[in-house]
Amino acid sequence: MKRILPVVLAVAALLAASLAACSKTETVASPSPGGETVAVSAAESPSAGESVSPSASPLPKLPLEQARVEGRFLGAGFFGRDLTFSAICASGPCNTVGEDNEIKVKFKRHGASYEGTVTDHQDCGPSHGLHANIAVHYAYSFKVTKAEYIKGEWRATAIDTDASMESPGGTASASGSGWSRTLTCKPFHRTGRGNSFLKGH
Numbered sequence: 533m534k535r536i537l538p539v540v541l542a543v544a545a546l547l548a549a550s551l552a553a554c555s556k557t558e559t560v561a562s563p564s565p566g567g568e569t570v571a572v573s574a575a576e577s578p579s580a581g582e583s584v585s586p587s588a589s590p591l592p593k594l595p596l597e598q599a600r601v602e603g604r605f606l607g608a609g610f611f612g613r614d615l616t617f618s619a620i621c622a623s624g625p626c627n628t629v630g631e632d633n634e635i636k637v638k639f640k641r642h643g644a645s646y647e648g649t650v651t652d653h654q655d656c657g658p659s660h661g662l663h664a665n666i667a668v669h670y671a672y673s674f675k676v677t678k679a680e681y682i683k684g685e686w687r688a689t690a691i692d693t694d695a696s697m698e699s700p701g702g703t704a705s706a707s708g709s710g711w712s713r714t715l716t717c718k719p720f721h722r723t724g725r726g727n728s729f730l731k732g733h
Contacts, residue, residue, distance in 0.1 A: 591681050591684070594679070594686045595644075596644045596676045596677070596678075596679055596688075597625065597643040597644040597676070598624070598625055598679075598686055599625060599644070599676050599679035599686050599687055599688040600619055600623070600624060600625050600626075600685060600686065600687050600688065601617050601619060601625070601628045601639075601641075601646065601676065601687075601688045601691070602617050602618065602619045602628065602687065602688075603616070603617060603687070603730050603731060604616040604617075604730070604731045605617065605630075605691060605728035605729060605730055605731070606728060606729055606730075606731055607726060607727055607728035607729055610630075610672055610693055610695050610724075610726075610728070611695055611697065611722075611724055613632050613634075613635070614632060614728075615630035615631060615632055615637070615728070616630065616631060616632065617629065617630045617639075618631075623685070625641060626641060627639060627640050627641050627646075628641070628646065630648070630672070634652065635650055635652055635670065636650065637649070637650045637670070637672055638650075639672070639674075644675055644676040645673065645674070645675045645676075646673065646674055646675075647671075647672065647673040648671075648672050648673075649669065649670065649671045649672070650669075650670050650672075651667055651668070651669050651670070652667075652668050652670065653665050653666065653667055653668065654666055654668050654699075656701075656702060656704075656715065656717030657704065657715050657717075662704045662705070662706055662713055662714075662715040663704060663715070664702045664703055664704035664715050664716075664717045665702070665704075666699050666700075666701060666702040666717050667699060667700065667702075668697055668698070668699045669697065669698050669699070670695065670696070670697050671695065671696045671697075672693070672694070672695050673693070673694045673695075674691040674692060674693040674694070674728070675691060675692050676688040676690075676691055677690045677691060677692050677727070678690035680733070687730070688730065689729065689730040689733040690727060690728070690729050690730070690733075691727065691728050692725075692726075692727050693724075693725065693726050693727060693728055694723075694724075694725050695723065695724045695725075695726075696721070696722065696723045696724075697721075697722050698719070698720065698721040698722070699717070699719060699720055700719050701716070701717045701718050701719040701720070702717045703715060703716050703717065704717075
């Protein structure tokens, strides 16, 4: 029994030394076959209480229909209008409102496509001092063609647009003693296609 006890103690000491080598970096000397001393580095592992931070994963590329339409879009897509879009929800894709200094259009979302209509009024003339206030109907639609992450949010950066404007025309007349004048505004219909890009992209 006395002979076995020193052996047990020696084995315990070796186990303790092995565990210590796994928890820190140290250099130990190991004899080479030729009698030379070779430096060997033990593997380093994080000590207790330390955490390893995983590398940040890239954000996934989402379908275009998931892009949020917001911000100012530049270009000749809407008869030369630069529209500023404001989504009506707090985050993600949804219906949006496009407006400039003259018109305001509510766009309804259908996947990656949007459509909206608005009626405006314009003066026809002047002619001989006459003005005719005529109704002009606008029909706008667009489709998201490009998107990217902006401050962590998947946003539309380019859109293809279709637009039409039409008016039934109108007349204005005035008369006085021995005279009368009439201004006739002819009906018209125009269409246009183009693209717009988010400002700065």
